[in-house]
Amino acid sequence: MNSTQDETSFSDLIAAELPYLRRYTRALTGSQSRGDNYTVATLETILKDRSPFENEFSVKVNLFKCFHAVWSTSGQRFADPETDLRSRAHGLLANLTANSREALLLRTVEEFSLTNIAEIMQTDVEDVRALIAVANKELADSFKGRIMIIEDEPIIAADLSEIVSALGHQVTGIARTHKEALALGAELNADLILADIQLADNSSGIDAVNDLLEMMDVPVIFITAFPERLLTGDRPEPAFLISKPFQEAQVQSAVSQAMFFASTDTLKS
Template sequence: MHDIAPETTFSDLLAAELPYLRRYTRALTGSQARGDKYTVATLEVILKDRSDFDNDNPMKVNLFKCFHAIWASSGQLFTDPDDDLRGRAHGLLSKLTANSREALLLRTIEEFSIANIAKIMDVDDDEVRRLITTANNELSQSVQGRVMIIEDEPIIAADLTDIVTTLGHDVTGVARTHTEALALGDEQEPDLILADIQLADNSSGIDAVNDLLKKMDVPVIFITAFPERLLTGDRPEPAFLISKPFQEAQVQSAVSQAMFFASTATLKG
């Protein structure tokens, strides 16, 4: 059991896992604002009753399990599309098998074991495996589009290109610097931007993306070695975030999820 007698001990353990719940809820909803609302709601439930943490599970498992109880009862259907783009995403998501995206994100982005996903979602291991397989199949068949890659490392850029094209998407090009990214965006507008945080000329991928988003409204996936620094919840932050070093399945999952959302909250300023 977690030793939760000292208030600071429990709070510190919980705080350490919050950035990852934020990452997950944002990827699940396609929005920083929407995702963070669920994170806050989860914390409010925990503040009222911590009995669900009185077990031998890791803190992160209990935190995500608490969120999923809320999500399962109130959030999965996206019942409030607020514009045509969000409505399109809602329509696509409503056709997917229930709980399949959740299982896929928990496995690929958050890297939970099958056994821990089963605990979080309150299903058995075989059901988790079925949901992940189903999600991969359904997502790969649903949306194809154009992807711009902003990455200064040639090997990583080549890996990302292979992953994206294998999913059936077209790559508009690879930019190594802020200047190249803006020029590439002028040549052909993408449906999705996949961007590293640090670029070859010591410029910021975030700044490049923000300048691109002044001209277009597309989802963005950021890649960073320090995701917790971009998941504090106290400023505009990305809805889609991959940790470096990444696995192929993480990129596949993030790209497939992001393609469902034609607009997303991202870093501005």
């Protein structure tokens, strides 16, 4: 294989993992634009030096490791225009144990093994295990709020309700369709929306959320079996995304992360 073929093959391997890096950077920063800026910076770093990929670890592990090298040295300089509430949210994040959220997201949302997380974060497995435990406690103790669930499958909706209630949050209600979601949003305000992409009667969870966001300014967690389709970087896309089928820990982590960036009474209190 010639050098051009090698380059094309490597680019294809990176491209296949980019949606997951976007998901991670957005969840970590609470912002599509800020997360995507970090993703671009990571790719620029790789273009200059591919040597971090010359080891036995997978392309995905090495891609995330390259991001962490950028993340740890940049001082989180890429910024969106800050509102007072978002500034306060980031101030609260700064008070959390260093690297704890990163370890938690890598484990619960991206489902890396502890060994792979240790490689990504350039630490050891015991440190990773301790960071995850600390993150779970600190995030669980932080904010309690009101969560709207948009999900047409009764069993899944019940599972989601039980998971977020166990975290101490209040479920404002469960909507099965676009129409029900709008009616629920008009009746009860929420601090967070947890929404499936495909709803009953073939209505769209994305359309429902877009209409709800005209009523309230809150973070949204989308649930989908095809996360890569919503993480192209080409248009306004979710900062928080859970893949189906999901694990309880994934929902817990995503909800806790998203609540930090809630621009509602949760942060005003």
